[in-house]
Amino acid sequence: MQQNSEWTDLLEERRKDSDFLWVSRPMKIQMPHMLPPELKLSRNQIINTVLNSPRVKEVISYLAKSQNVYTYVIERRAHAILQEMASKGHLPTVRWLGFFITKALKRIFRNIYINEGMIFDLKKQMSSYQVQYIYVPSHRSYLDFILLSYILFSYDMSLPNIASGMDFYQMRFIGELLRKTGAFYMRRSFSNDLLYKEIFKAYVNCLVNHSDRAIEFFIEGTRSRSQKSIEPKYGFLSIILDAYLQGTVPEIQFLPISISYDRPLEEKLFVYELLGVPKPKETTTALLRSMSMLKNLVSYGSVFFNIGEPISASQYVSSKDRKTKIINPDYKLPSTITENLAYNIIYTHQKNTVLTTFNIIALLFNERIQTYPLNPYTLETLAEDYKWYKKWLSSLGAIIHPSIENMTTDELYKEILVSLETHSELLTLDESKMLNLKNTYVEMKSEKYMNIKGHNLNKRTMEVAVPAINLTIYVNPTLFFLAKLGIITATVGLDSVHIDKAFERYVLLRKLISTEFALFLNASSSVINLEWKKSIDILVKEGCLYIQNDLITGRKTALFSLLHNLMLPFIDAVCFTCTTLLNWNELILGTITIQKVLKECQKQVEIALFEEKNSRPHPYCLSLDLFKSTLSNLLQQGIFITSDKEGIYFVDKVQMEYLILKLHQLPLLHPVGFYSDISLSTLNTSVHIQAKL
Numbered sequence: 001m002q003q004n005s006e007w008t009d010l011l012e013e014r015r016k017d018s019d020f021l022w023v024s025r026p027m028k029i030q031m032p033h034m035l036p037p038e039l040k041l042s043r044n045q046i047i048n049t050v051l052n053s054p055r056v057k058e059v060i061s062y063l064a065k066s067q068n069v070y071t072y073v074i075e076r077r078a079h080a081i082l083q084e085m086a087s088k089g090h091l092p093t094v095r096w097l098g099f100f101i102t103k104a105l106k107r108i109f110r111n112i113y114i115n116e117g118m119i120f121d122l123k124k125q126m127s128s129y130q131v132q133y134i135y136v137p138s139h140r141s142y143l144d145f146i147l148l149s150y151i152l153f154s155y156d157m158s159l160p161n162i163a164s165g166m167d168f169y170q171m172r173f174i175g176e177l178l179r180k181t182g183a184f185y186m187r188r189s190f191s192n193d194l195l196y197k198e199i200f201k202a203y204v205n206c207l208v209n210h211s212d213r214a215i216e217f218f219i220e221g222t223r224s225r226s227q228k229s230i231e232p233k234y235g236f237l238s239i240i241l242d243a244y245l246q247g248t249v250p251e252i253q254f255l256p257i258s259i260s261y262d263r264p265l266e267e268k269l270f271v272y273e274l275l276g277v278p279k280p281k282e283t284t285t286a287l288l289r290s291m292s293m294l295k296n297l298v299s300y301g302s303v304f305f306n307i308g309e310p311i312s313a314s315q316y317v318s319s320k321d322r323k324t325k326i327i328n329p330d331y332k333l334p335s336t337i338t339e340n341l342a343y344n345i346i347y348t349h350q351k352n353t354v355l356t357t358f359n360i361i362a363l364l365f366n367e368r369i370q371t372y373p374l375n376p377y378t379l380e381t382l383a384e385d386y387k388w389y390k391k392w393l394s395s396l397g398a399i400i401h402p403s404i405e406n407m408t409t410d411e412l413y414k415e416i417l418v419s420l421e422t423h424s425e426l427l428t429l430d431e432s433k434m435l436n437l438k439n440t441y442v443e444m445k446s447e448k449y450m451n452i453k454g455h456n457l458n459k460r461t462m463e464v465a466v467p468a469i470n471l472t473i474y475v476n477p478t479l480f481f482l483a484k485l486g487i488i489t490a491t492v493g494l495d496s497v498h499i500d501k502a503f504e505r506y507v508l509l510r511k512l513i514s515t516e517f518a519l520f521l522n523a524s525s526s527v528i529n530l531e532w533k534k535s536i537d538i539l540v541k542e543g544c545l546y547i548q549n550d551l552i553t554g555r556k557t558a559l560f561s562l563l564h565n566l567m568l569p570f571i572d573a574v575c576f577t578c579t580t581l582l583n584w585n586e587l588i589l590g591t592i593t594i595q596k597v598l599k600e601c602q603k604q605v606e607i608a609l610f611e612e613k614n615s616r617p618h619p620y621c622l623s624l625d626l627f628k629s630t631l632s633n634l635l636q637q638g639i640f641i642t643s644d645k646e647g648i649y650f651v652d653k654v655q656m657e658y659l660i661l662k663l664h665q666l667p668l669l670h671p672v673g674f675y676s677d678i679s680l681s682t683l684n685t686s687v688h689i690q691a692k693l
Helices: 010-014 019-023 043-051 054-066 071-085 091-108 116-126 143-154 174-180 194-210 235-246 267-274 284-295 319-327 335-351 357-371 379-395 409-422 446-451 459-492 499-512 525-541 558-582 594-609 624-637 653-664
Strands: 111-114 132-137 161-165 183-186 252-261 302-307 354-356 399-401 427-429 435-437 496-498 545-548 551-554 640-642 649-651
Touching (some): 010 091, 010 143, 019 091, 043 054, 043 194, 054 071, 054 194, 071 194, 091 174, 132 143, 174 183, 194 235, 235 335, 252 335, 252 354, 267 459, 302 354, 302 399, 354 357, 357 379, 357 427, 357 435, 357 459, 357 558, 379 399, 409 427, 435 459, 459 525, 459 551, 459 558, 459 594, 496 499, 499 525, 499 624, 499 653, 525 545, 558 594, 558 624, 624 640
Parallel strands (some): 161 183
Antiparallel strands (some): 252 302, 427 435, 640 649
8 A cells, every 4th residue: 555545434424324224235246256166165075075084084094093092093183183173254243243332443543554555456366367366464453353354244244264273172162153153173283283283284174175265374373462463373374375286276365464553452451461470261161351442442553464465376386386296296385385485474574564643652751751851852852853763764655654744843743642641551641741651550459460371470570561662562563674773783883883894783783683673684795785885875865874975974863862772672682582592501590481581681680770771672682572583593693503302492502502602792882761761640540451452
């Protein structure tokens, strides 16, 4: 979608008409996959087809022999797996749920926006071509798949077969309701269960080739608690590509859908999960408790669904690959094909993400705390900076809502105040019109600490970290446009450095934090060179860099400072992780496991957070996700290595020492202000933490 495209608000009409009449309307449903009658299979036919597929029958026979049981015992197990797994579309259930969901959405959100033109284009294509469509939304909330189904229902389009986790299956009543709206259930991990693995692959194959409904799955695998893209998972995507490779469907179109929330429903939960507090179990009781969010009208602002251009499987899987599969049934696609497609989908998510007013406010407020801690924003000074950065981010290709230009001062103030009202539990203007961060920490019950995933942080740390991380979650969506620029500021600093040396540092740092920003770790040199040149040009144009005689010099402009400070939490987290691993003492800490490393890293950050020195880390460094992504990166680079014993790791100390040496050579400039020094306004004590599904 282009910057000037029109948004359509789905709730506008719903606020005018009868919800009951709307969900009961006559519908001519557009099925996305035009199949000849003989190829379209019902639920029971799909189950039987899977059970009778050669590979599944072969596995059943093998397991019966190896376990010394009758074949029918394994067959019954296989049938039970499919009954648990298979979706069951039921339009009356969809209509009935649609009535209550419409009522709830009108209370929770002000608007649900969609680029409607793309929907109409899709419907036209679906009525003309025999293509299987795969919806691939970004994953920012539990509401994602409910909202997407709501949108499709609104446009008389068939609900897809939705890949869902077993957490929902286990919710009493809810699991079966979701199945009737199209959910099919998959276990989190089944690589060690041969029967389940083959049944699941065969089931997805049948959906691709024999269902007239689309398929929906989340390529990130789980919700992004940080609200930015995370590394793609390849398993489900590879199964779909394999089905395309060997199947009868002539084409598959992947539809990347970028979902952006003014304020995600799980906002507070995400903060605590990043700090290591386990998420509440998904239960029907928890869902009913979460209905308390309906008390405050439109308190979660707007949601944006930006449907990107379809990506064809044929761009990645050639006719030669498909012919090879016919000749050799054991042929597998090279992993690079799946990886390239996955990162293309993620890239499309990122560039089509809609930035809201509060994303820019959070970006500016985070910088203000660090650079001018004694001079907080007023509405007037915030509006000045907001106007410039909004225009600048738009020039980088960011889609920002609202996108009105040449606004009057009053219109600009209104835009900011409406956004602050949505986020009044986090940022507020006090009586003197100063913008303040609220203390959003709510002390947890003692049982919550029993299963903590990291270090048991003290109350003072939590009071600093919770609001700081909460704010940073809203900064993160801007990083797709700013991260590469920020990396360069960290490689140059304010001294003069030879451009080749700066580029060498850029390559190192980009590689180290690629997992954090969902950048392709093994990107080609031509791609990295292009990134570098484009980013350098932008920074030179904005006066952040000066180049002369192959020497590159940083200039401490406000923009340079903002970009540099944005990168520090990610670089600092890498440094803490690497130093912790290098100095690991097995006599004191025991053998190296992921859990122990996370705990020790978080402990070291907590200590550094309150030290009286000028290089204290940002509280976001306490996020366990930063350490996890660093460990994943080091694992892929062969510096952090798996041992023969499951779950136990060791470190290549030679490589690690070299890496730490290079990190210490970076000209990092830590700011003068720290979250640990600011005063937080008091939070309304009525705020509670609960599961919001």
